[in-house]
Amino acid sequence: MSGNPSRSRIGFASRLGFGASGIGTLYRDVSEAQAADVLTKAYDGGMRYFDSAPLYGHGLSEHRLGSFLRTIDRKTVTVSTKVGRYMVPPYGEMVNYGLWASPLRLKPVFDYSYAGTMRSLEQSASRLGIADFDLIYIHDVDRFTYGDAYERRFNEAIEGCYRALDDLRKAGHIKAIGIGVNEGDVATRFVKACSLDAVMMAGRYTLLDRGAEADLLPEAKRQGVEIVVAGVFNSGILAAGPGNSGTTFDYGAPPDDVVIRAKAIEAICNRYGVPLQAAAIQFPFRNPQVSAAVLGMSRPERIAQNLGWAELSIPDELWGEIEQLFEPVRR
Template sequence: MISGDEREHRRIAARGVTLPPYSLGAAPLGNLYRPMEEQQAIAVIDQAVQAGFTHIDTAPHYGFGLSESRLGRALPAHPEISVSTKVGRLLVPIDADERAPVRFGFANAPDLKPVFDYSYDGLMRSFEASCERLGIERVAIVFAHDLGEMTHAEQNESYWREFCEGGMRALAELKAAGRVGAIGLGVNEVAVCERALSALDLDVFLLAGRYTLLEQAPLDSLLPQCAQRGVSLIAASPFNSGILAGAEGAGPAYYNYEPAPEAIVQKVRRIQSVCERYRVPVAAAALQFPAAHPQVVSVLAGFSRAEEVRSARRWIDTPIPPSLWDELKEHGLLHPGAPCPT
């Protein structure tokens, strides 16, 4: 496990923003895939604070404002919570014929839909609307959401130019005015982070699913560049959309928000086999592994029930012998240069 001194060191993010070692991702609070009662959402937040997850990351996209609104209603009871949110999509009304039980992965959401807008005006409008839903005037971090070729394909270059020429100026002004503590990208791909490092002055990346027990490509280029530039990383989606959570159910295991391909399923089974020999839940290894890298200031995971948060706290506190990490490396299941918890 990470020692107390190491955990304290990891809490110091670039440019003066501090984060706990583990943070709560609030996409489930926006009815991700299935409806959630308001009381259930508040219980998740309450339990997260008790478990030490005192930073919560949300976005307008999560339930089309629902996640931010629910978090906003919980914040008065928890002044210790720090918040990050995202910009890059504006919420606009839908027509009656666009209504559906699930839209963009969110169930029973308000009659709004997200429209990409990375312009100066679009980011400012998005930020002010988020603050209104959250009921606060300042947030710890703002991320430009889902830039990159994976999301935008043939429109990627035009959105990138729009952000660099307008949206980035909005983020810099918000930071200079003290409305945000740090600025960065919230994305799912390494390439756009590396591109941003060479072109933009950012503080932190929220990178989902790319630095996990299952894949460590950022070790080869991105993380060394981050260390050189003094840019922090929040390692999000440590379970890779669920496949590393360790639950065996009747349905398919999910990876990258879709049913996992067979090669991924087989790799996870090999990792799980090693963990079982040490009587360590694979979910415990999945949560603890990313936190060991010195550039990672927090590991961000989402939960839909208070019981899941309690389980996560137990996994974080589970002792893991160094020999487990050694064996994963020996079997080629972990990058040979990966820092591991001690």
């Protein structure tokens, strides 16, 4: 498939995006008032890209984001959500709510079929209160989620999910199609298999983990596909710092080699008087293929903090020293 860099449909309203998983009560409960406050502060601070998903709080995140969107001019923001799951009443069935502290008591159903995709989007439109979407990501079609069933799910997503979204894009009902996964080779496979506008890559193009450099970034450049990075803190280790005893990497205990590399990066940042978090937020934008970075936040005070880190001046020498840490890995 030939690439066409000029076909981008997205035009993100801001490069720094608000990831709405936190207001869906990821890890901790968040009140309605707090969710409204953090969304307002993000918008007032200049964040104009908002991303959610049906999974986040089992619909709660989209509900809360939708309430906020009805208070502003829709034309001022970019809104994205995801497909691959829809919600149903559990009717007495036990539901594993996983990392969500206080979600809606609904059961997620995986479905990458054409009809399932349409059903997912209809539910999202109702929760968000909008009829048009700037960007829809096909969500979590990866080995981590599906294990041995990955190959079957990939084919389902191409034949069902992508075909439905492509029809909607051709009809002008959605502007752009993306894939949202945590595995670079899986994202690369999607980029080669269908005409995508964007890839949301979580955790694989960060200050600490450059996995996407091997396959995804070169292929995305060839195909003219924009990159949206998520998980810039690698789930915690670059936010709390590698010395924190409770820190996580990819939602689990960090391996020893990751801790060693993180401490080396932190030492470089300390020598230049640059917060580790600022370097983590700014690193992906050093690659021109990256159009936006999505930060998950649920506490109002984090908005100003993250915006400040995003604007902090960082000397080129710091980046040069960090690059040297990765040279042995590249060789």
